[in-house]
Amino acid sequence: MKKIDRRKFLKGSLAGGVVAAATGTTKKAHSAYSFEGYPDSMGVLVDLTKCVGCRTCEAACNKEQGLPAPDKPFDDMSVYDEHRHGGLKRRTSEKAYTVVNRYDIPEKGEPVYRKFQCNHCNEPACLTSCFVNAYTKTKEGAVIYDPKVCVGCRTCMIACPFYVPAYSYSSPIDPVIKKCIMCYDTRLKFGKPPACVEACPREVMTFGKREDLIKIGNQKIRTTPDRYVNHIYGEHEVGGTAWMYLSSVPFDQVGFDTKLGTQPIISYVKDFLAIVPMVLCIWPALFTGFHLLAHRKNARQQDNQTVKSKKEEGHE
Amino acid sequence: MKMSIKRKTLYGAVALLLFTCPCIPGNAADGPEMVELGSLTQYYEPVQFDHELHVGMIESNECAICHHHTLGTPVLDPVCQRCHASSGETDFVACRDCHPAKRFSAEYLAVLEEDINLFHLEKPGLQGAFHQNCLECHKEYGAPTGCQDCHVRSEKGDKFFYSGEYAPEPADNSSGH
Structure with missing residues (x-):
């Protein structure tokens, strides 16, 4: 170093x-x-209409990133009834870089599940807010960070419009930021998709070049307009994100902030x-x-x- | 190490059986009775798919419910009908003949990119095809939808999910945080 x-x-x-x-x-x-992102950067298109909330992605993330054992087994669906302070749903933590939450939509017969992790912005607020330059936006599209440089100031936690970065509160000596890095070190760098994408049995997530994913998303909306709301969340939000979403219900009903605007933070x-x-x-x-x-x-x-x-x- | 001819033949026969069984073209009556779906299994035992049972639940010309346009039976989805209304039978009809096992590998993504006229950009991989097609229908008709209703989880799977004997000690969550 x-x-x-x-x-x-x-x-x-x-x-x-x-x-x-x-x-x-x-x-x-x-x-x-x-900055509108690197030309050939990769991304993931998440189709919420396909998710059944099996939590396999959470287990895959845990294994790939070598995270500590979870509090409950990954096949325990009671986590969907857990709430944090203020009735908020589960969020990412130092033990889980991705979580799935359940949303009960009255008009819909069945619940909608939403996977949550770092969206890997084109122009990340965490990166620009970091005064020690711990963050890097790689040409593959991942937003990674160097924990050795991180001084634990938590500015990025405040800067992130999606409240993604978590903190190793359990480490009083050397606490650092913890978040999804799109499996950059072990997979993305070598042209492989993130572990969660590969593990998902329903192929909720499509991995590919970001620009191709926008085409796929638009094609899906166009061929099956009854299935989706006419919007790809993340195409333009906060200047565009590598992870984008399709949904059958308005995005604000499934935990997305729809008031972020299209400007990078x-x-x-x-x-x-x-x-x-x-x-x-x-x-x-x-x-x-x-x-x-x-x-x-x-x-x-x-x-x-x-x-x-x-x-x-x-x-x- | 050299393999004996006998063993080679045996392996060859097994391989031939595995690769040809689900690939026989023709109408439903020609299909296999049972298909073992196990080429992707990692955390679960293979699925013993009762093809005959499922064929018995549909009309003889409704193969398109699962096989799309490949068996030459009428295509049901109006979106597919635009091109496949009379595209006829194809040479290969098994799921894995069209749906790639490694959907997001660099090799397959390169194949997708080369074909600039390709319409089916969103074609799911093999794992996705199984779970989307099977589960959607099972939900619709009230058939079992639990993971282990179709395939039993292996010990490796228990470890992966931190379940069964690998389950974590119950944590104290009384603080509500």
């Missing part, structure tokens, strides 16, 4: 600030730039953040200059006055 000492870190951030201030201070330059703070280096670097120099100028006039006046008084003294 590369070691960065404090001096280097400060030097680096100062230099970065100067470059940022010098290159991009106009508003136009910032809003014109947006970073775009809401980009303009403000662009000003920060400018303020930090230019303002001190500028105002020191003003101060000196103002002071110079005073000093000159003082000088003049002393010369005058000396002259007057000489006349007397």
